[in-house]
Amino acid sequence: MGVLIEPRDAMTQAQGVEAGYAQTARRWPAQPLARRPHSASELSGPQVARRLALVRGDLAGHGDRRAIGQLVRLRVRVLDEDGAPLPGAVVEAWHCNAAGKYIHPNDTHDAPVDPNFYGAARMVAGDSGLVELRTIKPGAYPVPDTGGWWRPPHVHFSVWGRVWLSRLVTQMFFPGEPLNESDPILNAIRDRAARERCIARLVPSKGNELVYEYQLVVRGRKGNPGMP
Amino acid sequence: MTRLIPTAELTLGPFFPPEFAQGLHDLAQGVAEVIEISGRVTELDGNPLDNVVLEIWQADAAGRFDSPEFLGWGRAATDAQGNYRFRTVRPGACAGRAPHVNFLILYSGLMRQLQTVMFFEDADDPVLRAVEKSRRGGLVAKKVDSTSYRFDIRLRGGEETPFFDD
Numbered sequence: 067m068g069v070l071i072e073p074r075d076a077m078t079q080a081q082g083v084e085a086g087y088a089q090t091a092r093r094w095p096a097q098p099l100a101r102r103p104h105s106a107s108e109l110s111g112p113q114v115a116r117r118l119a120l121v122r123g124d125l126a127g128h129g130d131r132r133a134i135g136q137l138v139r140l141r142v143r144v145l146d147e148d149g150a151p152l153p154g155a156v157v158e159a160w161h162c163n164a165a166g167k168y169i170h171p172n173d174t175h176d177a178p179v180d181p182n183f184y185g186a187a188r189m190v191a192g193d194s195g196l197v198e199l200r201t202i203k204p205g206a207y208p209v210p211d212t213g214g215w216w217r218p219p220h221v222h223f224s225v226w227g228r229v230w231l232s233r234l235v236t237q238m239f240f241p242g243e244p245l246n247e248s249d250p251i252l253n254a255i256r257d258r259a260a261r262e263r264c265i266a267r268l269v270p271s272k273g274n275e276l277v278y279e280y281q282l283v284v285r286g287r288k289g290n291p292g293m294p
Numbered sequence: 295m296t297r298l299i300p301t302a303e304l305t306l307g308p309f310f311p312p313e314f315a316q317g318l319h320d321l322a323q324g325v326a327e328v329i330e331i332s333g334r335v336t337e338l339d340g341n342p343l344d345n346v347v348l349e350i351w352q353a354d355a356a357g358r359f360d361s362p363e364f365l366g367w368g369r370a371a372t373d374a375q376g377n378y379r380f381r382t383v384r385p386g387a388c389a390g391r392a393p394h395v396n397f398l399i400l401y402s403g404l405m406r407q408l409q410t411v412m413f414f415e416d417a418d419d420p421v422l423r424a425v426e427k428s429r430r431g432g433l434v435a436k437k438v439d440s441t442s443y444r445f446d447i448r449l450r451g452g453e454e455t456p457f458f459d460d
Contacts, residue, residue: 071460079302080405089403092338093449099459102424105391108460110359112351112367117318149296160311170309172345186311222307230351231460235400235407237304254405255302264302283298 068289069109071231072147073101078260086215086250104231111229114156115190122187125201133183135164135202139275140266144195144225146232147287151195157282158224159199160186166207175207200275206245218245218252227284234284239265303406310347310400312371319370321382327355330442331395331412331435332379335372337403338451342376347400348447350380357388384414392417399447409458412445425456432456 082094102108126133144155162168162185167177169185185204189197201221209215220237227234239246246252246265255261266278322328335346347369354364366385370378385393392413399408411421413434422430432455435443448455 074459075299078299080304082405084405087403087405089337090405092341093343093401093403094405095408095454095457096450097429097454097456099457100425102421102458102460104460105420106359106389107351107353107391107394107396107421112365114365114367116365117367121313145298147298147300149298158314160309160314162309168309169311171312173309186313188314222310224306230396230398231409233349233398233407234301235303235306236301237307251304251405254304260299260302263299264304281298281301283301285300 069229069286070289071285077257080254084250084254108231109229114226120188123189127182131182133202134180137275138203139277140199142197142280144191144282153191153193155191156226157197158188161204161221164202164205166205216245218243218249225282228286232284232286238280241265305405306400308402315369315371318368319380321368325383328381329384333445334376335447337449344374346372348378349398351396353385353388355383355386357386392419410455429456
């Protein structure tokens with residue numbers, strides 16, 4: 067099945083240089099990006115599940131190994147632009163602990179490590195394109211040397227779609243967080259509806275977990291069968 | 295029919311789990327003829343960048359993208375001096391394309407992924423030709439010896455690497 071990739075819509079994607087995020091002006095190219103024709107190289111993609119092991123589908127733990135924080139369950143559906151689910155899609159997720167501390171050695175934030183929390187998981191989508199991650203709600207944290215920028219609670223996602231040009235790396239936010247309004251990363255998306263699509267939806271649940279639903283929509287529509 | 299708009303990409307951030315990039319720079323396990331592709335990633339003023347995540351996608355030596363023996367995908371992170379390294383095979387030509395390696399760059403301060411392409415020599419390739427002539431050299435790797443190539447990536451400023459929008 068051929069896959070068609072249409073140009074990105076600048077309004078529904080983040081701009082490259084964002085005034086409130088100083089490093090963008092040192093790293094985003096100054097020259098305009100070139101448009102290129104698509105061939106089998108861009109319109110095929112790696113079956114990364116052949117290489118990437120699945121790790122830690124549950125970050126919250128149980129009993130005396132329970133991580134500190136509010137228990138949450140993230141129900142994330144991986145879809146293409148036609149709304150078709152992508153069973154078998156590999157999804158990586160990572161986030162900080164409830165105090166706002168990452169497991170990463172470069173995180174210098176003065177917040178406690180939680181010995182029962184390791185904030186990285188790799189999952190594979192089921193038949194309906196669904197991945198579920200049981201974890202704790204991440205905390206907010208200050209960004210060093212920015213004079214008061216605090217990142218709102220968020221979860222990083224990395225996902226592979228059908229082809230190389232479907233690769234998606236993004237962040238999911240939580241509803242009702244006052245820091246969402248001022249975050250230079252979320253607000254680098256100019257279209258309001260596109261920003262809101264980066265915020266998960268809290269859904270009613272009778273269990274002991276707060277359940278959030280979210281969609282990861284990867285680039286690509288079904289093209290002609292004769293396409294590469 | 296439903297038309298969903300692709301989710302907005304947002305920056306990888308500075309804390310990509312180190313374990314996610316470990317051991318994946320080697321695409322050439324069990325392969326006889328191995329090449330090395332290495333280089334340095336820099337920002338404005340040539341400042342090297344630590345912990346940049348690079349992913350590559352390429353054909354096998356016969357120009358196939360769906361080889362059951364060779365997964366043409368790998369991932370590497372730069373070290374504190376900005377250096378990365380892949381072990382792979384030299385890709386073959388395929389359907390109108392010169393041998394090439396697709397690069398995807400993810401990093402803190404890059405709001406979304408950057409895409410570029412490494413070629414082994416100046417060639418009559420439609421993607422290389424999509425870049426203005428004066429900048430094409432930035433997509434051609436420097437041959438160090440018969441099995442190693444150097445491909446530096448300059449994100450912004452100076453002899454900036456050409457990047458693609460798709």
